Amino acid sequence: MSKGTAPEPKRSEVLQGTLDLMVLKTLETMGALHGYGIARRIEQLSEDVLQLNEGTVYTSLLRLQHQGWISSAWGVSENNRKAKFYSVTKAGRKRLLEETENWKRISGVVGRVLDVAPQR
Amino acid sequence: MLRKLLLRLRASLKSNRFDSEFNDELETHLALLKERFESQGMHPSDAHYAAQRQLGRVAHVKENLHERRTLPLLETAFQDMIFATRQLRKSPAFAIAAILTLALGIGANTAIFSVVKAVLLNPLPYRDPNRLVMVWERNLHRGWPHNIVSAANFQDWRAHNHVFTDMALFKVRAFSLSGTGDPIEVNAEQITPNLFPLLGVAPLYGRNFLPEEGKLGAAHVTVISNALWRGRYGSDPNLVGKQILLDDQSYTVIGILPATFADAYVAHGLLDTQVWTSGLDLTSPDRSDHGFVAMARLKPGVTVEQAQNEMDVISARIQREDPDDRGWTTLVIGMHDDIVVAARPAVILLTIAVALVLLIACVNLANLLLARGASRIREAALRTALGASRRRLIRQLLTESCLLSLLGAGLGLLLAGAAVRALVSLAPTDTFGIAAAGLNLPVLAYTLVLAVVTSLLFGLLPAFGLSKPDLNAALKESGRSNSESPRAKAVRKALVSAEFAFSIALLVGAVLMVKSIVFLRDIDPGFNPDHVVTMQLFLDSPAYQQPGSHVPFFKKLLDRLQSLPGVQYATVSRGIPFEGWSGNSFVTPENPHPPMSDLPDANAVMVGPQYFHAMGIPLVEGRGFIDADIEGSLPVAIVNKELVRENWPNQNPIGKRVKMFGGDYPWLTVIGVAGNVRTQGLDNGFFPEIYMPYMQYSSWHERPFNLIIRTAGTPLSIIPAVRHAVAELDKHLPVSDIRTMDQVANETLSLKNFLTVLLASFAGLALVLAAVGIYGVMAYSVAQRTQEIGIRMALGAKQSDVIGGVIRQGLGLALAGSAIGLAAALGLTRFLATQLYGVKPNDAFTFVIAPLILLAVAFFATYIPARRAARVDPLIALRYE
Numbered sequence A: 001m002s003k004g005t006a007p008e009p010k011r012s013e014v015l016q017g018t019l020d021l022m023v024l025k026t027l028e029t030m031g032a033l034h035g036y037g038i039a040r041r042i043e044q045l046s047e048d049v050l051q052l053n054e055g056t057v058y059t060s061l062l063r064l065q066h067q068g069w070i071s072s073a074w075g076v077s078e079n080n081r082k083a084k085f086y087s088v089t090k091a092g093r094k095r096l097l098e099e100t101e102n103w104k105r106i107s108g109v110v111g112r113v114l115d116v117a118p119q120r
Numbered sequence B: 001m002l003r004k005l006l007l008r009l010r011a012s013l014k015s016n017r018f019d020s021e022f023n024d025e026l027e028t029h030l031a032l033l034k035e036r037f038e039s040q041g042m043h044p045s046d047a048h049y050a051a052q053r054q055l056g057r058v059a060h061v062k063e064n065l066h067e068r069r070t071l072p073l074l075e076t077a078f079q080d081m082i083f084a085t086r087q088l089r090k091s092p093a094f095a096i097a098a099i100l101t102l103a104l105g106i107g108a109n110t111a112i113f114s115v116v117k118a119v120l121l122n123p124l125p126y127r128d129p130n131r132l133v134m135v136w137e138r139n140l141h142r143g144w145p146h147n148i149v150s151a152a153n154f155q156d157w158r159a160h161n162h163v164f165t166d167m168a169l170f171k172v173r174a175f176s177l178s179g180t181g182d183p184i185e186v187n188a189e190q191i192t193p194n195l196f197p198l199l200g201v202a203p204l205y206g207r208n209f210l211p212e213e214g215k216l217g218a219a220h221v222t223v224i225s226n227a228l229w230r231g232r233y234g235s236d237p238n239l240v241g242k243q244i245l246l247d248d249q250s251y252t253v254i255g256i257l258p259a260t261f262a263d264a265y266v267a268h269g270l271l272d273t274q275v276w277t278s279g280l281d282l283t284s285p286d287r288s289d290h291g292f293v294a295m296a297r298l299k300p301g302v303t304v305e306q307a308q309n310e311m312d313v314i315s316a317r318i319q320r321e322d323p324d325d326r327g328w329t330t331l332v333i334g335m336h337d338d339i340v341v342a343a344r345p346a347v348i349l350l351t352i353a354v355a356l357v358l359l360i361a362c363v364n365l366a367n368l369l370l371a372r373g374a375s376r377i378r379e380a381a382l383r384t385a386l387g388a389s390r391r392r393l394i395r396q397l398l399t400e401s402c403l404l405s406l407l408g409a410g411l412g413l414l415l416a417g418a419a420v421r422a423l424v425s426l427a428p429t430d431t432f433g434i435a436a437a438g439l440n441l442p443v444l445a446y447t448l449v450l451a452v453v454t455s456l457l458f459g460l461l462p463a464f465g466l467s468k469p470d471l472n473a474a475l476k477e478s479g480r481s482n483s484e485s486p487r488a489k490a491v492r493k494a495l496v497s498a499e500f501a502f503s504i505a506l507l508v509g510a511v512l513m514v515k516s517i518v519f520l521r522d523i524d525p526g527f528n529p530d531h532v533v534t535m536q537l538f539l540d541s542p543a544y545q546q547p548g549s550h551v552p553f554f555k556k557l558l559d560r561l562q563s564l565p566g567v568q569y570a571t572v573s574r575g576i577p578f579e580g581w582s583g584n585s586f587v588t589p590e591n592p593h594p595p596m597s598d599l600p601d602a603n604a605v606m607v608g609p610q611y612f613h614a615m616g617i618p619l620v621e622g623r624g625f626i627d628a629d630i631e632g633s634l635p636v637a638i639v640n641k642e643l644v645r646e647n648w649p650n651q652n653p654i655g656k657r658v659k660m661f662g663g664d665y666p667w668l669t670v671i672g673v674a675g676n677v678r679t680q681g682l683d684n685g686f687f688p689e690i691y692m693p694y695m696q697y698s699s700w701h702e703r704p705f706n707l708i709i710r711t712a713g714t715p716l717s718i719i720p721a722v723r724h725a726v727a728e729l730d731k732h733l734p735v736s737d738i739r740t741m742d743q744v745a746n747e748t749l750s751l752k753n754f755l756t757v758l759l760a761s762f763a764g765l766a767l768v769l770a771a772v773g774i775y776g777v778m779a780y781s782v783a784q785r786t787q788e789i790g791i792r793m794a795l796g797a798k799q800s801d802v803i804g805g806v807i808r809q810g811l812g813l814a815l816a817g818s819a820i821g822l823a824a825a826l827g828l829t830r831f832l833a834t835q836l837y838g839v840k841p842n843d844a845f846t847f848v849i850a851p852l853i854l855l856a857v858a859f860f861a862t863y864i865p866a867r868r869a870a871r872v873d874p875l876i877a878l879r880y881e
Helices: A016-030 A036-047 A054-068 A088-114 B002-013 B016-038 B044-055 B058-069 B072-090 B090-122 B153-158 B195-199 B225-235 B304-321 B335-340 B343-374 B377-385 B390-426 B441-466 B471-477 B486-522 B550-562 B611-615 B640-649 B715-729 B741-748 B750-784 B784-793 B798-837 B846-868 B874-879
Strands: A070-076 A082-088 B132-138 B144-147 B164-178 B184-191 B221-224 B243-246 B249-256 B276-278 B291-298 B328-333 B533-536 B567-572 B584-587 B601-607 B620-621 B636-640 B655-660 B665-674 B691-694 B706-711 B735-740
Touching: A016 A036, A016 A054, A016 A088, A016 B132, A036 A054, A036 A082, A036 B016, A054 A070, A054 A082, A054 A088, A054 B002, A054 B058, A070 B304, A082 A088, A082 B016, B002 B132, B016 B798, B058 B153, B072 B090, B072 B390, B090 B390, B090 B441, B090 B584, B132 B195, B144 B533, B153 B164, B153 B291, B153 B304, B153 B335, B164 B195, B195 B291, B195 B550, B225 B620, B276 B335, B291 B304, B291 B706, B343 B390, B343 B441, B343 B486, B343 B655, B343 B798, B377 B390, B377 B706, B390 B441, B390 B750, B390 B874, B441 B486, B441 B846, B486 B750, B486 B798, B533 B601, B533 B655, B533 B741, B550 B567, B550 B636, B550 B706, B550 B715, B567 B611, B611 B706, B636 B640, B640 B665, B640 B691, B706 B715, B735 B741, B750 B784, B750 B798, B750 B846, B784 B798, B784 B874, B798 B846
Parallel strands: B184 B276, B221 B249, B601 B691, B636 B665
Antiparallel strands: A070 A082, B132 B144, B132 B291, B132 B328, B164 B184, B164 B243, B164 B291, B221 B276, B243 B249, B533 B706, B533 B735, B567 B601, B567 B706, B584 B601, B584 B655, B620 B665, B636 B691, B655 B665
């Protein structure tokens, strides 16, 4: 347990940008979701490898909202509670396309670099 | 970025709602998680904890999000403001003193800045005004740097230049306007038809002059000012096309100018033109016949320097072709620069002076805050111990300074409003644009920025000093809550010395100006302006078109006026001292053909009999003009001593002759010599003058238009009688511009008066602030040393010793500051030099009296705390730890 004003350590290292990207992609694929739904989907897709404090999803959602890539609307959840639903905007879709291309390119390079056999 | 900022701002303002909404979101999330765990078989209470763990520390999430969503800076700033207000309410005396000081300092700066904006920074009301220039002729060889131009030269420049898109010309004149309503005298301009288009001015109604209407003898058409249209013609929308009478001749109104138009280009004199006509006579081939004012518009991309260079080339060629024009070059100057040439140095001087006052106020406040800070060391130490960062402490202290500044600025704006009105009424009337000075948006913005900068200036030092407290010493029980480190004491003393340095700079400036004004006022103008009243009578209407018709009119009028009770002498003249120069070249028999570049020049004044008695000008030789000096008798003239000195030194001038150059003029015989008059201003020397009796020039177009009366009693009291006398002879003749010669003389000093009053006020203000400053420091010092003084007195020191000690300390500070300030002032007064007359910038008297005044002030300010120190009762002082 940490004291004072030190930040809560994450259970596994997930880059901020990566989480934002995953949240955005989730919303693009699944349509409108609330925070809980997004967390479940990410957990599902990562096959339990990523275990994050689900609260961090909300930080991600705020960042995405500030950038104008998602929008929000109040609705009712499956258990009849008030919930905020998020969905991708047109700008968000465009950004997703760019970021996906970026990722593929970088991971390809990293993959090739890592695959090179060591010199003897 | 901006979107993010705006969203954050919005969230800040609605933070409560956002927070509660987010709470709802989290609740839902938690509930869903709990349900999930329950459905997996967990016990409800276990599920609850598991859900919470999964979500993460809720409080942390909330706080994190809140911080990201809003502007934490804004919220802490708001907190700081509330805290600062509370602190200030706790020490009202300090707050009031600080706010008042700031109000004076900031208010004065705001007032001066509004003048700076109106006079120096406001663009002229024309299209692309910084492309406009004035073109003057100059003859530096003869000492005429800024001269009106000749039509011949103008035509040449216009035809051959490549730097101007166009050039225009105008001539200032007056008309007697009649028709509807009483006849009045209106100021007018005769212009080339392209003048308004050159300026980019379009009439509100009607049209501009056509090129044909610019020709000599063209149809009589006129454009009138908006003010005249509203005032005299009741904003009649159908005025265009109607006729008005100018000098009893019918003119058709073809255009009415918009209200936004101002004839700024007639800067020197601020005539407030009402009527424009065209049809200038530009036919004279005489390049020395200077009668017009020229302006031009620069081509795109051309600078004033380039234009000047081209004009130099053109005038060099003209001088080669026409040797009579030798010595005459041109001056090309930006129109705005030309207009503000007198006002600019004065305004800049005032800005510096008032900035010094603000600096002194800031130093005072810094000192006050430092003193007050000493009593808050404990509080600062506590807060540091509880976790406040140094940056936060500084921010909070700066917020206090900012609050003081803003409150001071608010009060200062009220003061500035009144001050600006006073400044506008005190300023010389020909300062163009000053009427627009006021608390407009740019001025308000300036005040806000000034308030913030000021708060940094006086708040930073105490904030830094206070934010790093020695925790150990400050929090100890036995620690004196009012301790001040030796370093802080030294800083405060240095600040007080600085105050005195600034004050003395201001004081030196003020004393120099006062000396200068006193000197000028005492200067003998060469005539006696006391009890003399002057007014203008223009005999331009057709009734007086008959040559010579004005002579009997004036004779009858002067006879009547002379017989009025209270009138000692009545006369007429063409022009009065201090108002203009009617230059005429002349020759003498001893030197009948001087080279054109060296023709003697004199101020030629047409006057009536008794002129010298009325003006109080001594006649040192010969006689004045009498009724017998009329057309047909010997042409006579009276010259002044300066002309005699230049042309007939050590000879008897009576009987000598002069002749005006350039026409078929008669030889004039000198019959008298008058004393010199400073006709070009009190701060100018003497120039040659030739007086001529108007009665001998009845056939000339030029006639006298000034009526001058010397009275026994109050000059203005005879005005009704004078008007009556004039009306008896001609009830359509307007009498205008009634002033006493005292007023006329004062007007020449109006800029210097203005500067002196303001500088003296600022110096006075600075002295008051410096006195308060040194009082504060010494009083505090005495309070700190009560124990020490008590010991001293118990050991035998007398009261006078104690007083002496304190006063010595105070005077020492003042002296140190004065010495530095004087050294700086020696270098700075150079900038004041243009405004001084009869006083050198390093005048010894000033540099002695200024420190004496300052030391006297310091003495009195230190005396009060000194006396209080002496009244310390040793027993009481020693008792308190």
